[in-house]
Amino acid sequence: MTTAASASAVSPSTSVRVPVWAWALLAFAVFALYFVSQENGALLSAPAAQMLHELTHDARHALGVPCH
Amino acid sequence: MGLSFGSVLRRGVLAGVSAGLAAAVVIWLVVEPVIRRALAVEDLRSVHGGQSASAGLPAHGGEEPLVSRSAQVVGGAVTAVLVGVAVGVIFAVVFARMRERLAGRGDFGRSMVLATIGFSAVSLLPALKIPSNPPAVGDPETVGRRTMLYAVVLLLGVAIALLVPVLDRRLAARGTVPSTRWAVDVVATVALVVLVLVLVPGSPDTVPADVPAALLWDFRLASLAQLATMWLTLGLVFGLLMERVVPPKRALEPVAA
Numbered sequence: 001m002t003t004a005a006s007a008s009a010v011s012p013s014t015s016v017r018v019p020v021w022a023w024a025l026l027a028f029a030v031f032a033l034y035f036v037s038q039e040n041g042a043l044l045s046a047p048a049a050q051m052l053h054e055l056t057h058d059a060r061h062a063l064g065v066p067c068h
Numbered sequence: 069m070g071l072s073f074g075s076v077l078r079r080g081v082l083a084g085v086s087a088g089l090a091a092a093v094v095i096w097l098v099v100e101p102v103i104r105r106a107l108a109v110e111d112l113r114s115v116h117g118g119q120s121a122s123a124g125l126p127a128h129g130g131e132e133p134l135v136s137r138s139a140q141v142v143g144g145a146v147t148a149v150l151v152g153v154a155v156g157v158i159f160a161v162v163f164a165r166m167r168e169r170l171a172g173r174g175d176f177g178r179s180m181v182l183a184t185i186g187f188s189a190v191s192l193l194p195a196l197k198i199p200s201n202p203p204a205v206g207d208p209e210t211v212g213r214r215t216m217l218y219a220v221v222l223l224l225g226v227a228i229a230l231l232v233p234v235l236d237r238r239l240a241a242r243g244t245v246p247s248t249r250w251a252v253d254v255v256a257t258v259a260l261v262v263l264v265l266v267l268v269p270g271s272p273d274t275v276p277a278d279v280p281a282a283l284l285w286d287f288r289l290a291s292l293a294q295l296a297t298m299w300l301t302l303g304l305v306f307g308l309l310m311e312r313v314v315p316p317k318r319a320l321e322p323v324a325a
Contacts (some may be wrong), residue, residue, distance in 0.1 A: 016071050016164040023078075026161045029154040034316075036147050038215060052133035057203075058144025061097040063151065064191070064200030064291045066214035 037065040071313060077157070083306035084156015088149035091298040095148055099290045100141060105283055106202035107137075112278070113204075152298060159186065160303055165172045167234065175310035183303025189225035191295040193261065197221045198271050200291035205279055210272045221268055228260045 036056050039049055053060075053067075060067045135143065163170070163182055170178040188322075198218045232253055239249045275284060 001072060014168040016073055016076055018073055018161065018164050018168050020249040022073055022077070022161050022164070022272060026158055029157040032154045035149060036150055039073060050134060053134070055143035057135075057140050058100065058103060058152065059147035061200065061202060061287075062095045062144065062148070062291050062294045064195050064198075064199060064204065064288075064295065066211055066218050067201075068172075068206050068209045068211055 029053075037063060072129075073162075073164050075313065076310075077160045079309040080156045080160020080163070081153060082156075083302050084153040084159070086152070086305045087156060087298045087302035088152020090301040091152060092145040092148040093146055094290075094294045094297045096132070096141070098105045098293055099111065099287075102202060102287045103282065103291050106204045106279070108285065109204040109279055111284070116145075121233050146292075148298075152302070155186075155298065156302060156306070159183070159306060163306070175313070176307035177308030179310060183299045185229050186302075187299035188298060189229040190222050191299065193225040193228075193264065193291070194218050194221045195258060195288070195292060195295070197265055197268055199288050200282060201273075202279075202287040203274075205273070205275050205284065207273050214271050216271070217268060221264060224264045226269070228257060228264070231260070232257050259295055 002037055035043075037053075037060055042049075044052065057067070100265050122165060159182065163179065166182070167175075170181055172178040172181040198221065200216055235256055236249055239252060244252070
């Protein structure tokens with residue numbers, strides 16, 4: 001009881017060392033979100049963008065992202 | 069020795085998958101019925117002699133749809149899971165970086181606090197300014213402007229979520245008592261949110277007259293239900309998984325083969 005209490009009180013450090021690649025991963029995740037929600041032909045060819053748009057259509061509306 | 073980032077990330081991905089699946093279920097059960105009602109409105113437009121084109125109202129696809137309705141429903145569910153994973157990854161990185169600064173009792177509390185901040189800043193605030201719309205609403209001509217406004221509000225939401233804690237730490241450094249700090253934090257948050265809502269222009273669109281108000285309301289509520297489900301599931305599952313991190317037992321370490 002006392003050991004558990006003191007252990008949590010002096011828990012060495014709650015910080016987690018975040019490696020540099022984690023930020024690249026974060027950027028990739030943000031890009032993926034952009035891709036499924038807002039890619040309207042800026043990076044893809046028009047037919048491919050149209051296809052992606054139609055496939056992700058329902059989720060886009062549900063997520064509240066502006067859509068057509 | 070603290071927690072490794074990899075173990076935090078794994079929990080983020082797992083929580084993200086759960087959140088995406090929960091969101092997909094809500095889309096299927098709650099959002100899709102409303103989308104069907106909206107598509108019925110669009111169908112009526114094309115039945116009435118293609119007047120939609122002249123009136124500038126959105127009518128999907130034309131004669132032959134690129135993707136069938138059933139494929140759109142499945143695609144929507146898959147998209148929801150992908151979005152859940154991406155949000156889970158971002159959540160894990162931010163959580164790892166901010167862990168010692170997040171308020172809350174234990175990792176479960178911290179996870180719920182971060183999920184609440186995430187929902188408020190990047191889902192609720194943009195939804196209040198640029199509300200979601202069902203199919204049959206939304207002028208294709210203005211989608212660029214609406215997207216830009218949506219992104220601006222989202223970024224301002226993130227900025228508020230970053231600014232208020234900075235303000236709080238400044239006040240703490242000056243020796244302000246916690247109750248006063250709390251009051252200043254709340255007032256600052258409310259003031260900044262009101263500023264964003266007042267100063268950023270709203271959607272330039274008008275809702276077409278043939279879209280019932282009840283349909284619009286039901287859709288916006290369904291959309292928020294889906295977003296809230298995603299964030300709530302993410303916070304709950306990530307928090308529960310983090311609580312189950314086995315603390316390294318130093319006594320066992322010297323045992324070597």
